Amino acid sequence: MYSRKAKIKNWGNYPKVNSNQLFFENEKDVSKINLSIARGLGRSYGDSSLFSTTIEMSKYNYIQSFSEDGVLECTGGLSLEEIINIFSIRGWFLPVTPGTKYVTIGGAIASNVHGKNHHTDGSFSKYVLSFHLFNGNSIIECSRQENRDLFLATFGGMGLTGIIISAKIQLLSIETSYIIQDQKRASNFEELMSYFESSEEEKYSVAWIDCLAIGNELGRGVLITGHHATRDDLYGTTFFDNPLKLHTSLQVKIPIDFPDFILCSESVYLFNYLYYSKPSSETIKGFCKFDPFFYPLDFVSEWNRIYGSTGFVQYQFVIPMKSSREALRVILEKISDKGFASFLAVLKLFGEEDEGFLSFPMRGYTLALDFKIVEGLFDFLEELDQIVLKAGGRLYLAKDARMSKSTFHKSCYDINGFQEVLKKYNCGDYFKSLQSERLGL
Ligand SMILES: Cc1cc2nc3c(=O)[nH]c(=O)nc-3n(C[C@H](O)[C@H](O)[C@H](O)COP(=O)(O)OP(=O)(O)OC[C@H]3O[C@@H](n4cnc5c(N)ncnc54)[C@H](O)[C@@H]3O)c2cc1C
Incomplete structure (x- = not known):
């Protein structure tokens, strides 16, 4: 295991912390691990993988086995991009994928990520059959049958149960x-x-909302749905001869942190207006490659730099079905009133709650909004927190950099159940993050 001292941050560029980064190379390295937190590719937005010592896992990226029925065994640092590059041309894809493929x-697992198909x-x-977890004392095998409580606590457990060394995952067969x-x-x-x-039957769905629209146009947006094309669907098109092609798209890079004046409410207004006007008719149907469908933001590498050097936060919450219409309307009204403009406002529909203690999704709607950090923003987000809590909702820890301990402890996560598991396996003595300290986890 080699080390480096550096100032590190995750995707929101806030907060930044001096850290001793230990780069994990093989299983023997577990003997050198003291108080720390695991870190993947730093695509969480806030401080969940930041601490004075981090165990950097992204170079520990190996495939260990693959069976004919699509079960992949790999190390914890392998990225979704690496999996897609190797397996999509062989007819396998990720059963669930977040909006970026640069995730380990x-x-x-630690964030229990969701996609457009929750x-x-x-x-x-x-789709995780089992994993090996280093809990600070030893490497333990966890599955739905063995060490079930630790298995379930690790999904959404934000690295606090230990280090995921390797995992077995069921991939999705595609034509x-x-x-x-x-x-x-x-x-x-x-509307x-x-x-x-009316699109609940569609495998994938996501909507972009213009969060600056007001009055009768409040909440206007574009709903995008989709499903995997079969070979028959491609019949008669130029794609038919090579149906499992790997598409590598060009990446544009943002080379510098943008100065403050570029990202103002006028530029966000213009972006939203153009995006809303983009579909040339009310409905557009057609074939789409994986990358633009699942990962439109990956097209611009380091797009987080448009928010400047002070960074931004992504505010993502879920509201249960019965109160979601009302609460979402109130939140959108507040945002457009206060003019805290968000480039991206992404709405998704969640299905039933997952098993476990700190998993984020529950049946209802989830909205994710990006806000540049400016004076007054955190007070404003505190106000939104209260609306979310009152409506029976909760915030996503993978995006969080600022939630208060009191908000977290009032939200409907099974925090006591999670802490009992940490105590039972002694994980709390070894794994901490800036987030866990802030939230008293
Ligand atoms: C553009 C973009 C779009 C996104 N879209 C979505 C989305 O649609 N749905 C969604 O759910 N999320 C989404 N995310 C969030 C992202 O999927 C999660 O934050 C994910 O956890 C990041 O993984 P990472 O490998 O970068 O880990 P990091 O960000 O480094 O760490 C995240 C958490 O995982 C823990 N962790 C990392 N590796 C290990 C390990 N080996 N063992 C134990 N714990 C570990 C860390 O301690 C930390 O708590 C998006 C992020 C971005 C930047």
Whole structure:
């Protein structure tokens, strides 16, 4: 294990911390681990993988086995991108994928990530058969049968149960590397919700909302749905002869942190206006490659730099179905009133809650908003926290950099159950992060 001292941060560029980074190379390295937190590719937005010592896992990226029925065994530092590059041309894809492929298997498990298909297929945990976890004392095998409590606590456990050394995952069989995509433009919130609900059968769905629209246009947006194309679907097209092609898309890079004046409410307004106007008709249907469908943001590498050197936060919450319409409307009204403009406002529909203690999804709607850090923002987000709590919702720890301990302890996570598991396996003596200290976890 080699080490480096550096100032590190995750995707939101906030907070930044001086850290001793220990780069994990093989299983023997566990003997050198003291108080620390595991870190993958740093694609969580806040401080969940930041601490004075981090165990950097992304160079520990190996495939250990693959069986004919699509069960992949790999180390915790392997990225989703590496899995797609190797397996999609062989007819296998990720059963659940977040909106970036630059995430490690360890990070996907620790956050229990969701994709555009939570309403149909659940979270990442559903496809994890087992993993090996270093809990500070030894490497333990965890599955639904063995050490079940530790297995479940690790999904959404934000690295606090230990280090995921390796995992067995069931991949999804696909016939082609194309998605049949449909886009519908909704002129207000009511229309958008009804489009969502009438598309529940579609495997993938996601909506972008113009969060600066007001009055009758409040909540206007574009719903994008899709499902994997079969070979038959490609018949008669130029894609038919090579249905499992690996598409590598060009990446544009943001070379510097943008100065403050570039990202102002006028530029966000313009972006939202252009995005909303983009579909040339009310509905657009057609074939789409994996990358633009699942990972549109990966097209611009280091896009987080547009928020400047002070950084930004992503505010993502879920509201249970019964109160979601009302609470979302109130939150959107508050955002457009206060003018805290968000480039990206992404709405998804969740299915049933996953097993476990700190998993984020629950049946209802989730909205993710990006906010540049400016004076007054954190007070404003505190106000939104209260609306989310009152509506029976909760915030996503993978995106969090600022939630208060009191908000966290009032939210409907099974915090006591989680802490009992940490105590039972002594994980709390070894693993801590800036986030766990802030939230008293
Ligand atoms: C553009 C973008 C889009 C995104 N879209 C989505 C989305 O649609 N859905 C979604 O759910 N998330 C989404 N995310 C969030 C991202 O998927 C999660 O934050 C994920 O956990 C990041 O993984 P990572 O490998 O970068 O880990 P890090 O960010 O480094 O760490 C995240 C957490 O995982 C823990 N961890 C990492 N590796 C290990 C390990 N080997 N063992 C134990 N714990 C470990 C860390 O301690 C930390 O608590 C998005 C992020 C970005 C930047």
